[in-house]
Amino acid sequence: MSVEENKATLRRIYEEIWNKGNISLVNELVSPEYHHGNAQGVEGFRRLVIDIQTAFPDFSGTLDQVIGEGDWLAYHVSHRGTLKGKLQLFEPTGKIAKWNQLYLSEFKDGKLMATVTFYDTVNFYQQLGIKPPGF
Secondary structure, eight states: OOHHHHHHHHHHIIIIIIITOOGGGHHHHEEEEEEETTEEHHHHHHHHHHHHHHHOTTOEEEEEEEEEETTEEEEEEEEEEEOOSOBTTBOOOOOEEEEEEEEEEEEETTEEEEEEEEOOHHHHHHHHTOOOTTO
């Protein structure tokens, strides 16, 4: 697939799955080989989305910039959400967080296959009123 086609897939993932919660599109847009940390395969991606949307019912992400080469896209996303549900081991705080993440993702056959993320976790936890792990 071309870089432009991969960008279109990424935009659909953000708009339809992450922002609108249309989980039914996961099989269409995410590879069975998907991996991102502990999230493995289509079901791992689906679980990741559900976990984030449960923790942050008002979650939103905005693709600010996307660049690509070959099967790879690098992109910056601005996120926002209120922690009203459990996030991993952390209880809800009701606090709003705004955070930016940088992603590097590989696409295969028009589907998202792998993702690596980078963000300021300490700032993220501080905004939520959570003691960062390891501190």
